[in-house]
Amino acid sequence: MPTGVPPRKSGAPASGAEGEAALILAEGLWFEDCGLIIQAENTLFRVSGDFLATRSPVFADMLSLPKPQDAALMYGCLVVHLSDSAQDTTVFLKALIYSEFFEPFPAPTTFPILSGVLRMSHKYAVDVLRKRSLVHLSSAHPMSLTEWERADVDFTPSWFDAQYCDYIGMVLLARQTSAFWILPTVFYRMCRHSHRREGAIITGALQSRDKVIYIRAARFLESSATSTMLDFLWPTRQSKVCADCIQSRHRVRRIAEGRRRLSPEDDIGFMPLEIWGEEDWEKLDVCRRCLSEMENNHREAKQHLWERLPEIFELPDWDCLGQMKEEALR
Structure with a gap:
């Protein structure tokens, strides 16, 4: 006969003894012909100890220990208590x-x-x-x-x-x-x-x-890292300033910077890797030389940030x- 609170089938309403939760037989994981009962929280699983031992060296060692004379028995089966959650034990055994x-x-x-x-x-x-x-x-x-x-x-x-x-x-x-x-x-x-x-x-x-x-990382990514990612829109010291393209660069940078102003209703923030997308290149009215330079600088900035991600998160x-x-x- 079982000891403790009588178990019930999964999903069946029942109440246990005072101060104890009712025990539940795990649906699909209670095999009458098996000789090991595992208890995780208030859920009972009746499975084959030999099967578990062949799959898990930890269970093999656990089940190879001599059975104490006062070992808990239920339906004549050894009861092993796990500290794991019933949900984790369920999906693991399944x-x-x-x-x-x-x-x-x-x-x-x-x-x-x-x-x-x-x-x-x-x-x-x-x-x-x-x-x-x-x-x-x-x-x-x-x-x-x-x-x-x-x-x-x-x-x-x-x-x-x-x-x-x-x-x-x-x-x-x-x-x-x-x-x-x-x-x-x-x-x-x-x-x-x-x-x-x-x-x-x-x-x-x-x-x-x-x-x-x-x-720390969120502050860095939202502030200086995002600003640095947009620096490709400025002419570099090595490049010749193209006066005809400056206005377009400034205009598009203002648009990109505006994405950083989040409101409480926003579900998502623009981080460095997303602040500038493929569709944004179409908004630029610049010459080919400026465009090629900006594409290279932007790609280098993204790669540099990507390489730094592990360091940023320690x-x-x-x-x-x-x-x-x-x-x-x-």
Whole structure:
């Protein structure tokens, strides 16, 4: 007979003993012929311990320990309590047991599934799921400027929405699982999309260090970095001043600078990499020599900022981050 609060089927309303939450049998993860019961929060999973041991060396070590004489039993099965959330445990076990639940990239998935599987597979050393999760996660985080510029045009992963993504959760996930190579673009997007969510970021679950990184970087990107990005519109000391083009340069710079004036209703801010777009070149009425010079200077400024992104967010450089990614996916 079960001990403690009697379990119920998932979704069925019930109340437990006073001061205790009712136990729930996980839907699709309760197998009557299996001999191990896992409890995560108030959810019970009945699965095969032998199966888990073949997939996870951590579970193999855990289940190889001698069973204490006073070990908790339920339906005659050993009960193992996990400190993980019921949601993470659910998606992790489903990814292990049901091959179609979490397929390799580019199969569709969601961020809650992806993050739960990654956290659990990292913690319990299930390499095949960890690598699969990291490929999904990395798909939304380019590591070169060229890939960044193509990302929104060529392909957007099913689980990712740049405007509404859970950036706090993504930073926490990267820190927990050592996926540091995604952090430059995560932080950059957080700065760009946080105009109306700044309070939630500052008071949220981020570590104090990451909050400071975010605040400092956002100030820099919104101010001097964006101004510097537009400096290509001015004639350089090396170039000959083209009097006929000066007026157009000034006019278009004023237009671009105006994008930086955000109101509380704005969902997104213009950061250095977006302050000037391809369509803006059509607004310029300048000679070919000036246009060629400006295009080169603008491209150099964007590349310089991209190379600095890891430094801005207090991370190793792109080469080092790339090595981390390569080793993680090897």
